[in-house]
Amino acid sequence: MDIELDLSVCTVAGRKAQGLRGLLSSVYDTADPVAFEVIVAEVGDSGAAALTDDFPGLLVTRINVRSSLAAANHAMGQSRGRYTALMDADVLVQPDCLRRLIEFMDDHPDVGLASPRIIDAYGKTEPSCHEFPRLLKPCGLPLPASCGRQLVETAEVDWCQGGFHLLRRELIEEIGLFDANCAGLAELDLYWRARRQGWHNYYVFEAGVVHANPGRYHPELTVAPAGPERFRDSLSFLKKRWFG
Numbered sequence: 001m002d003i004e005l006d007l008s009v010c011t012v013a014g015r016k017a018q019g020l021r022g023l024l025s026s027v028y029d030t031a032d033p034v035a036f037e038v039i040v041a042e043v044g045d046s047g048a049a050a051l052t053d054d055f056p057g058l059l060v061t062r063i064n065v066r067s068s069l070a071a072a073n074h075a076m077g078q079s080r081g082r083y084t085a086l087m088d089a090d091v092l093v094q095p096d097c098l099r100r101l102i103e104f105m106d107d108h109p110d111v112g113l114a115s116p117r118i119i120d121a122y123g124k125t126e127p128s129c130h131e132f133p134r135l136l137k138p139c140g141l142p143l144p145a146s147c148g149r150q151l152v153e154t155a156e157v158d159w160c161q162g163g164f165h166l167l168r169r170e171l172i173e174e175i176g177l178f179d180a181n182c183a184g185l186a187e188l189d190l191y192w193r194a195r196r197q198g199w200h201n202y203y204v205f206e207a208g209v210v211h212a213n214p215g216r217y218h219p220e221l222t223v224a225p226a227g228p229e230r231f232r233d234s235l236s237f238l239k240k241r242w243f244g
Helices: 020-030 048-053 068-077 097-107 169-175 183-196 228-243
Strands: 007-013 036-042 059-062 083-087 091-093 111-119 164-168 200-211
Touching: 007 020, 007 068, 020 036, 020 048, 020 091, 020 097, 036 048, 036 068, 048 059, 068 083, 083 097, 083 169, 097 111, 097 164, 097 200, 111 169, 111 183, 164 169, 169 183, 183 200
Parallel strands: 007 036, 007 083, 036 059, 111 200
Antiparallel strands: 083 164, 091 200, 111 164
């Protein structure tokens, strides 16, 4: 008898899968009573396939792409759960995080996207919540990471930046996955497309994950003049927003 899956956990393993074991252990140890599957898109020879002996049901699929965004879409495209969670390979899921997220989404059927509280390497909550860009910055780019907010309660938000995004199955079927043309602004674009279709986006403070990647959201690391790729990504997003 097949068990209905509540959650599909998807991640991308790069050349080294050192942090992946920590993510998998945190998922397998804390998921109960959530019924889940884990899908790893392996880019290059990361050694992720060797982990299948330690984590029952783990699916590792090798994909020959250069873009981690394309790999993430590949993993999520194979998901079967009512909800799909895209996590960075260096995330550590905290106790009750998955249960709280699933319960929140079940209680709020109009929410298409949710993100948990992101805790950094020093135990501090990251300012991962953002507003949609209203005007272009002087350099001609939206630079959304410079206006992150640190919330202390569950709330509706425009979009969240971070290593964990939870998508409802119906949302995926309606708007699709990440747009590779937006690349560095793909998170922003996904949440914006969801809102445009009438879905609500939420930040769930009671559900937490540790993402030990200091500086990811620090404004001083994101306001420097951007290169051609950032400019291209911004144009792709703005074209969709204003003319799509």
